Amino acid sequence: METPEDVRGELGDDFAKSLYLKRLYHKDDQIFGFSHVFMPVELARTVTWDIAEKNSGYSLLTKHAGYVLKHANLSIRALAADEEQAANLRISEGEPVLCLSRTSYTTDDRPIEHLKLYLRSDISEFTIKVPGHFSIMEGIRKMQNGGQESKR
Numbered sequence: 763m764e765t766p767e768d769v770r771g772e773l774g775d776d777f778a779k780s781l782y783l784k785r786l787y788h789k790d791d792q793i794f795g796f797s798h799v800f801m802p803v804e805l806a807r808t809v810t811w812d813i814a815e816k817n818s819g820y821s822l823l824t825k826h827a828g829y830v831l832k833h834a835n836l837s838i839r840a841l842a843a844d845e846e847q848a849a850n851l852r853i854s855e856g857e858p859v860l861c862l863s864r865t866s867y868t869t870d871d872r873p874i875e876h877l878k879l880y881l882r883s884d885i886s887e888f889t890i891k892v893p894g895h896f897s898i899m900e901g902i903r904k905m906q907n908g909g910q911e912s913k914r
Contacts, residue, residue, distance in 0.1 A: 769800050772865045773873045779803040783814055786850070795881040796850045802827070802874065819875060823866070829874055834866040838888060839905070841880075851882050858883045 765773065765780040773780075780800040787795040799819050805827055813826060823829045841847070841861050848855040862879040881888070 769876050772876045781805045797879040800876045830869050832869045834864050836864045
């Protein structure tokens, strides 16, 4: 598909088109999250629906496409659910959701994948192991547009 402008801003001009995956996450028949994933369009030649359903985005990039990932930038913020988020998560508009936005980079620091993951905040928890010298305050920043998410 044509890469949305906000995602293209993260991935660069080489991503005029992307392989796009939408994933739903559920446990015990309850949906707790969904994601939008954008990857290099070339993966569409080799990634079938069966492969995509059985593998994480990380596996698709590393095992199936042969990319070596160096790092990712991850941001986490709370949002009031919009119409799409409310419908997918089976909650009311305006209810709080967690939004995780991640851009993954190759060993030569090229962005290669962008993901937006939306989680129901009432039943989800996100845990990260960080190095001992990590300061949480260094990672906090004020939102540019008042916390509103740009549209895809």
